[in-house]
Amino acid sequence: MSSTINQDIASSISSARINKEKRFQIYGVAALLFAMIMLVTLFITIFSKGLSAFIQTKVNLDIELTQEVIDPEGSRDLNVLKQANYQKLIDDSLKLYALNLFDKDEKELIKNLRMILSPIAYLELRNLVIDNQDFIGKTKKVSFIASDDIDQYFKGKIDMSIPEDDRKITDIQEKFLDDLQSKGQINKVFNKTLFTKSDSREAELSGVLGAVIGSFYSLLIAGLLSIPIGIGAAIYLQEFAKKNRITDFIEININNLAAVPSIVFGLLGLAIFLNMFLMPRSAPLVGGMVLALMTLPKIIIPARAAILAVPESIKQGALALGASHMQSIMHHVLPLAMPAILTGIIIGLAQALGETAPLLMIGMIAFIPDTPLYITDPATALPVQIFMWADNPERAFVERTSAAIIILLFFLIAMNSIAIYLRQKFERKW
Amino acid sequence: MTDTGIVNISSFNKLKKSKNIKIKAIIKNLSVFYSDKCAVDNVSMNINAREVTAMIGPSGCGKSTFIRCLNRMNDVIENCTVKGSILIDGYDIYHPKIDEVKLRSQIGMVFQKPNPFPKSIYDNVAYGPRLHGIATKKNDLDNIVEESLTKAGLFKEVKDRLNDTAIGLSGGQQQRLCIARTISISPSIILMDEPCSALDPIATAVIEELIENLKKSYTILIVTHNMQQAARVSEKTAFFHLGKLIEFGDTKTIFTNPREKQTLGYITGRYG
Amino acid sequence: MYVVIAILLFSFYGFYLGKKKSANLVSNKVSELHSTPIYHGYYIFLWCFVPSLIVLISWQVLDNYLIKSLVLNLVPGFETLDKGNINFVFEKIKTMATQETIDPFFYDEQLIPASKKYNWLTKISNITLFTVILSFLAIVLVYVKNKIQAEFTARVYVEKFIKTILFMCSVVAIFTTLGIVLSLLLESLRFFQSVSIFDFLFGTHWSPQIAIREDQVGSSGAFGSVPVLAGTLLITLIAMTVSVPVGLFSAIYLSDYAPRKVRTIMKPLLEILAGIPTVVYGFFAALTIGPFLRKFGESMGLDIVSESALAAGLVMGIMIIPFISSLSDDVINAVPQELKDGSYALGATKSETMVRVILPAALPGIIGSILLAVSRAIGETMIVVMAAGMSARLTANPFEAVTTVTVQIVTLLVGDQEFDNPKTLAAFALGLQLFLLTLFLNLFALKIVQKYREKYE
Known part of the structure; x- marks a missing residue:
């Protein structure tokens, strides 16, 4: 008898149903797999393109720092030193190196070879001489930043098989560079420029410092405004607000604002902050204010949930001891809800850090080679810098863009890790 | 005090604790409504000083709501309206000029589930005195904490770990800590809302013993669904049913010779 | 600057005063008080700080407008200037008034009377502001101090104030929405004055770039x-x-x-x-x-x-x-x-x-x-x-x-x-x-x- 029952059970789940079940599961795995492949592709793309930007090619040249060119009278006057023709020294050095390689028209040749150094090579040399005045009259090995094309060439990113007219490196440059390399005068170092300089038209001279500071100021303003206002609003709505129309209206507003496209906040900033209140354009102050408005609902919603999660009994215990409603919140509810509120704040601010569109609207998209000092100085922000660099067709900027993205992701991951740490450390089960 | 027993509230600051008062509280025609629902229906009774008064009745009969009127904890709940009057030491506690926050510092309350603050044992007891500025010096505060914990019969067990978190205590200890917290600000009345319902029998016995000791200096109102407990600890018992006060009198009389049929039905376990 | 320091000094003194006086009233038996001394302190502090801050900020805003209009009236040919130039001229006047510059970029003979007037007006305004706020603070201290009594419900007032602040925080959301709607609506209305709303909603051709050349035919884009x-x-x-x-x-x-x-x-x-x-x-x-x-x-x-x-x-x-x-x-x-x-x-x-x-x-x-x-x-x-x-x-x-x-x-x-x-x-x-x-x-x-x-x- 028992065998027939078993057969019954076995046949009751038909193979069609089993297949359907399996198919369903496969869909799920495929969906996840698709998402993960995209995530991995994205990261691989960014990192494969961007990591090389953290390395910079340097060209080391022996330069004869002749007294006649730098300081013919030997006065060591700073103005004289500043105005000397350092380009000539570099040219002379290049000529020396090229002497036994080429037999070309000199002017054309030098023009060609100058291009391997960055346009500020003479400034690098000038600063070196001013800082080390005893070098004058001697021959010194000086390390110059290579121009972006040369940098790309040594990173193997320039295809030398295409015709000379179509590529960035001329045959002369190639021959010259290969000669320098064989003499050991090309080396690769960690790219400090990327972190110590701001934007520049020349890829090899551009860095993210200005953008990072702009982002920092914007985020600071956004945090200073949105954190107290957000927590205050959450306390009011969760603890004091009576159920009435105004409260409902506020709630609908907050929920909706959380889903309003960020660019609309940018339009608000443009029309109200810039055109009505005449605040400075491109300033992190305004950027921060716009980001604060955008972040506010993203702080309020989790903060309310955190306050709600604190058990009523604790508040009642305080009330029964003669604490006022406000005291019971400030002494007990808020401190207990704080870790969860902080998590919400950090996640909200991390989103604000990655936000680009509203900042474009208030003009934080401008070529700003200076590092901003005050919150009212024109500045850009890290994501906007990425956007601007991404628009740049030069190869070297693709590399920089990816590097800037890596830096941005680093900040985001750091912030989110703090949030996750807080969440896990202070997670409470009531 | 005037003829009506109402004292001018402008002098309200601290309820009296003098030994010669007999009647601590006079409740007159008290009704409580949640929105339209009547939770307590026209209740009147007098509470004697330094006695334990027990409130019994089936769940949902309004006994908890009733004692929450005495420290105006119901004010916190939206849509809750209270009618009638409660005089404590002659003060009309629902008078608009009475600050319910100040009132609650005079009338302590212990809850059904122990609700210590997630802080150290010391901070739990010290919170009230700090809040009301009763003790400002560390020394005074230490004394109050020790005294309150001793009165609550907890000091010996926790004296070596006053700075440990209160969450680590057992349920019974937590409830005694809550009692210590309550008496730390020397209230004039202590309200207990089923204080033993979350505890095991041994912890319950400890608490009952504690109540016995406390009634020498405090007026205690206790809500319980455990009739034996009411019989053991109280002098007076009030039986509530569907928001109405059915019977109120000496505990002995209620349990041996109740006037009302409903009371008899409840204490003999016919319903509840 | 001095005003800010004065406000802070008075406010903190007020805080101290409230705390001290209330504690003294009951000879340090705090439980006799309705509110603990610190709330009496906060009460006076808020009375000193908040109104004077409001006065200070609104004064600064108004004073800027007023001085600007008064000073610019002294500028020859003021009526003919456009908006951008007005701001530039005003910046010039300010620089001349405050920094004795002879940099030709900032210096202009014609603006001397205006810059003198600017200096005079700012001085007057500062002195008046200082007197107003100082007398206000003094009155507050005397008046509010008398309110401190054992029965005085300082905590209730302070908490009401905090509650109002919290309410204002939550109203920011309404104002944000309002700001969005207003800014979009007003600018859009201006747009619909030149382009019909019907064309915008149902037109099938979008090429706004043409509109840059305003003098040309068909410049409307x-x-x-x-x-x-x-x-x-x-x-x-x-x-x-x-x-x-x-x-x-x-x-x-x-x-x-x-x-x-x-x-x-x-x-x-x-x-x-x-x-x-x-x-x-x-x-x-x-x-x-x-x-x-x-x-x-x-x-x-x-x-x-x-x-x-x-x-x-x-x-x-x-x-x-x-x-x-x-x-x-x-x-x-x-x-x-x-x-x-x-x-x-x-x-x-x-x-x-x-x-x-x-x-x-x-x-x-x-x-x-x-x-x-x-x-x-x-x-x-x-x-x-x-x-x-x-x-x-x-x-x-x-x-x-x-x-x-x-x-x-x-x-x-x-x-x-x-x-x-x-x-x-x-x-x-x-x-x-x-x-x-x-x-x-x-x-x-x-x-x-x-x-x-x-x-x-």
Whole structure:
């Protein structure tokens, strides 16, 4: 008898149903797999393109720092030193190196070879001489930043098989560079420029410092405004607000604002902050204010949930001891809800850090080679810098863009890790 | 005090604790409504000083709501309206000029589930005195904490770990800590809302013993669904049913010779 | 500066006074007081600090306007100056008045009387402000001090003040919405003065660029928003076709099928996808996906442009996957276990339970999340700015380049400061369109989700 029952059970789940079940599961795995492949592709793309930007090619040249060119009278006057023709020294050095390689028209040749150094090579040399005045009259090995094309060439990113007219490196440059390399005068170092300089038209001279500071100021303003206002609003709505129309209206507003496209906040900033209140354009102050408005609902919603999660009994215990409603919140509810509120704040601010569109609207998209000092100085922000660099067709900027993205992701991951740490450390089960 | 027993509230600051008062509280025609629902229906009774008064009745009969009127904890709940009057030491506690926050510092309350603050044992007891500025010096505060914990019969067990978190205590200890917290600000009345319902029998016995000791200096109102407990600890018992006060009198009389049929039905376990 | 110091000094003194006096009243037996001494301190502090701060700020604002108008009246030929010049002249006067410069850039003989007047006015204004605030503070101290009594309910007042502040915090949300609506509406109205609303809503030709050359014939440009909107919807549709099935199946798999380990690893990974800034997705779309699709199309014999709607839509879809999966996950988990148990008890398989029981029960919630995702896709800016095209083309072909509302807003506004030109104003009209579209979607979706939650809570 028992065998027939078993057969019954076995046949009751038909193979069609089993297949359907399996198919369903496969869909799920495929969906996840698709998402993960995209995530991995994205990261691989960014990192494969961007990591090389953290390395910079340097060209080391022996330069004869002749007294006649730098300081013919030997006065060591700073103005004289500043105005000397350092380009000539570099040219002379290049000529020396090229002497036994080429037999070309000199002017054309030098023009060609100058291009391997960055346009500020003479400034690098000038600063070196001013800082080390005893070098004058001697021959010194000086390390110059290579121009972006040369940098790309040594990173193997320039295809030398295409015709000379179509590529960035001329045959002369190639021959010259290969000669320098064989003499050991090309080396690769960690790219400090990327972190110590701001934007520049020349890829090899551009860095993210200005953008990072702009982002920092914007985020600071956004945090200073949105954190107290957000927590205050959450306390009011969760603890004091009576159920009435105004409260409902506020709630609908907050929920909706959380889903309003960020660019609309940018339009608000443009029309109200810039055109009505005449605040400075491109300033992190305004950027921060716009980001604060955008972040506010993203702080309020989790903060309310955190306050709600604190058990009523604790508040009642305080009330029964003669604490006022406000005291019971400030002494007990808020401190207990704080870790969860902080998590919400950090996640909200991390989103604000990655936000680009509203900042474009208030003009934080401008070529700003200076590092901003005050919150009212024109500045850009890290994501906007990425956007601007991404628009740049030069190869070297693709590399920089990816590097800037890596830096941005680093900040985001750091912030989110703090949030996750807080969440896990202070997670409470009531 | 005037003829009506109402004292001018402008002098309200601290309820009296003098030994010669007999009647601590006079409740007159008290009704409580949640929105339209009547939770307590026209209740009147007098509470004697330094006695334990027990409130019994089936769940949902309004006994908890009733004692929450005495420290105006119901004010916190939206849509809750209270009618009638409660005089404590002659003060009309629902008078608009009475600050319910100040009132609650005079009338302590212990809850059904122990609700210590997630802080150290010391901070739990010290919170009230700090809040009301009763003790400002560390020394005074230490004394109050020790005294309150001793009165609550907890000091010996926790004296070596006053700075440990209160969450680590057992349920019974937590409830005694809550009692210590309550008496730390020397209230004039202590309200207990089923204080033993979350505890095991041994912890319950400890608490009952504690109540016995406390009634020498405090007026205690206790809500319980455990009739034996009411019989053991109280002098007076009030039986509530569907928001109405059915019977109120000496505990002995209620349990041996109740006037009302409903009371008899409840204490003999016919319903509840 | 001195004013600020004075206010702070008085306020802190007030705090001390309140604390001290109330404690002395009851000879340090604090329990006799209604409120603890510190609240009496706060009470006086707030009375000193808040009103004087309000006076100070409003004074600064008014005083700036007043002085500016008075001073500028002394400038010869003032009436002929335009707005930008007025500000420049005023900056000049200020520099001359404050820094004795002879830099010709700032110095102007004609402005000497104005700069002298400026100096005089600021001096007068500062002295008056100082006297006003100081006398106010003194009066407050004397008057409020008398209020401190044992019965005085200082705590109640202080808490009322804090409560008001908290209320104001929550009203910021209303003001933000109001600000958005007003700024979009006012600028759009100005736009509709030059371009008819009918043309904007139903016109099928969008080429605002012409409007730059104002002196030319036909300078008004063409502002028919239909192709822009169509492009937005096309990209949104593509994004949804990618994200809805992937997101939904991920959620289903993670909530009902995946082993615990997979779940704990995959959920944070999906969250990473959600945390990546959109500008990064845009870069990814423009640099990798766009060219990849073009090459792929070439090999298949299809003509896919680099900035195709497909590339932008696909990447946007990837961005939205975690959004849909986490919302659906919540919704699916909110379906009561009893419902599932009932189905299993009848011998249904997991997938049958999912399709016949859980999904129908969770449908309103899922639709709500999808609508929220649609609203997000419509408003997404950076991906389309970087990966989609500029030209407004009315097409349903995903291989062609289309433009979107957000792309147009960015192109119209970035770098352009002239506000009287229909080209810039058009951006606000588009913004209004975008805001209203997403507003209705959001409100509708939030309502559905809320109803759904109430059903199971």
